[in-house]
Amino acid sequence: MTIPTPADIAALVEAADGQLRLYVQLCAFAGLRLGEAAGVQVGDVNFLGRSLAVTRQIQRDGNKPRIAPPKFGSERIVYLPDDLVTAISEHVAEWTPDGEPDRWLFTDDAGDPWFDNRVGRRWRKARAEAGVDCRLHDLRHFYASGLISSGCDVVTVQRALGHASATTTLSTYSHLWPDAEDRTRAATAGLMTAVDGAADALRTGAPKIGFEQGVQ
Incomplete structure (x- = not known):
C-alpha cells in the first residue's frame, strides 16, 4: 500500500x-x-x-x-x-x-x-x-x-x-491502527500526567480534591 x-x-x-x-x-x-x-x-x-x-x-x-x-x-x-x-x-x-x-x-x-x-x-x-x-x-x-x-x-x-x-476495513488498514501496546502506553501516560498534576497541586498548597474530601 x-x-x-x-x-x-x-x-x-x-x-x-x-x-x-x-x-x-x-x-x-x-x-x-x-x-x-x-x-x-x-x-x-x-x-x-x-x-x-x-x-x-x-x-x-x-x-x-x-x-x-x-x-x-x-x-x-x-x-x-x-x-x-x-x-x-x-x-x-x-x-x-x-x-x-x-x-x-x-x-x-x-x-x-x-x-x-x-x-x-x-x-x-x-x-x-x-x-x-x-x-x-x-x-x-x-x-x-x-x-x-x-x-x-x-x-x-x-x-x-x-x-x-x-x-x-480491518483487513485493509489494520496495520495503521495503534496496537494494544501503543494504547496501553498512551493510557498509562495519561494516568501519570493526571497524578503529576495532582502532586503539583499538593506541593503548591492548592485545595485538595480527591479521596479524603469525598469520604464522609
Whole structure:
C-alpha cells in the first residue's frame, strides 16, 4: 500500500488543471472511489449540512459513461470539512453555475459525466507534473489513514469509506491502527500526567480534591 504524504497531495492538487482539482480533492478528502467521484451531482451536496450523499458511480460502457449504483454497501453520507465545501462551491460557480440539481460536477465538452478514460489521462498528466508516483486509488488510502491517525474507530472508518463490513476495513488498514501496546502506553501516560498534576497541586498548597474530601 502506498500512502501519499500531505506534501504529495498538495503537489497533486496544485498540478491538477481545471475540473480535475476538485476531483483530486474529493478523492483525498472525502475518500471517494474513481467512479463515485465522477458520479457526483450538484444536488448530492448538502452545503449547509456539510455532507455529500454517495448514491451512484459512473462506469464505462465501450467509450461512453454508464450510471450504476455504488459497490454493494457503499451508499453513504460523507461528512465534509469546511474547506472542501468551499472548494465545491467555487467549482460549481465556475463550471456549472446554472441548471437542475442533477447536473454533474465533472463533464466533458458534450456535457457527459467523466468515466475512467476521461479521468485517467488527466490524472496521469497531473501526476507527472507533480512528480508524485502514486495511483489515484492511493488518495483513498490517504483519507483512510487520516481518519485512523485522528482516532476514528473501525466502524467510523468503515462507514466513511463505504466498505460492506468492518472486516474489509480491518483487513485493509489494520496495520495503521495503534496496537494494544501503543494504547496501553498512551493510557498509562495519561494516568501519570493526571497524578503529576495532582502532586503539583499538593506541593503548591492548592485545595485538595480527591479521596479524603469525598469520604464522609
